[in-house]
């Protein structure tokens with residue numbers, strides 16, 4: 001670790017069970033600041049649980065989870081919001097409030113969590129909607145948006161508080177190749193322009209290879225390979241090699 005590229009997220013021997021079911025076993029990985037880490041793995045291998053642990057929505061049974069300089073497993077409930085504030089979370093289903101317009105969906109976290117004035121809020125919402133290509137849609141209700149637009153709107157909401165770390169859970173699932181590619185472009189743009197650390201769970205290896213600097217492959221609750229695409233391609237683990245190959 002160098003001072004120019006310190007860690008954004010680090011798992012150190014993390015395990016998590018739900019009742020008798022062990023979902024994660026002794027998982028360790030790191031994402032450096034400004035880096036894009038893509039998480040690959042079959043369904044049910046603990047990828048979404050990993051994101052929820054980073055958000056401190058779940059607590060591990062063992063191990064440490066560092067967000068920049070904080071071990072969030074050692075923080076009190078009182079201290080967690082300060083760290084969570086650094087993180088944007090694009091949920092699998094975009095998680096918009098259906099009774100609010102797109103503008104209201106984005107303004108809400110700014111009203112609740114910042115001291116921005118109404119003018120500053122309008123400016124920020126316009127900027128972020130413009131960034132994801134929904135500048136002309138702010139009066140629309142979520143039900144009026146297509147699948148691709150909903151994902152963009154979810155992304156806009158994850159970005160509106162200008163997080164240092166963006167977690168995205170299958171941001172392109174259910175989208176056609178072209179629309180998925182547009183979401184990937186937005187993620188790449190966010191990383192380049194704002195140096196945001198990205199942790200992206202995806203089934204789309206084509207997109208992962210465009211977005212990711214680093215790849216973590218989960219299988220049955222264990223991290224079976226982690227590194228560059230070349231590292232994973234040469235992994236001893238069959239599942240890892242299979243998941244990183246595009247055919």
Ligand SMILES: Nc1ncnc2c1ncn2[C@@H]1O[C@H](COP(=O)(O)OP(=O)(O)O)[C@@H](O)[C@H]1O
Nearest residue numbers: 018021023041042043044045046047048049050
């Ligand atoms: N809150 C929970 N309570 C009980 N089991 C859970 C909970 N969240 C996830 N699981 C289980 O953990 C496993 C991994 O889930 P998840 O991380 O969502 O998988 P995926 O890799 O598909 O995202 C699944 O078997 C799921 O049923």
Ligand SMILES: [Mg+2]
Nearest residue numbers: 047048049169
């Ligand atoms: Mg999942």
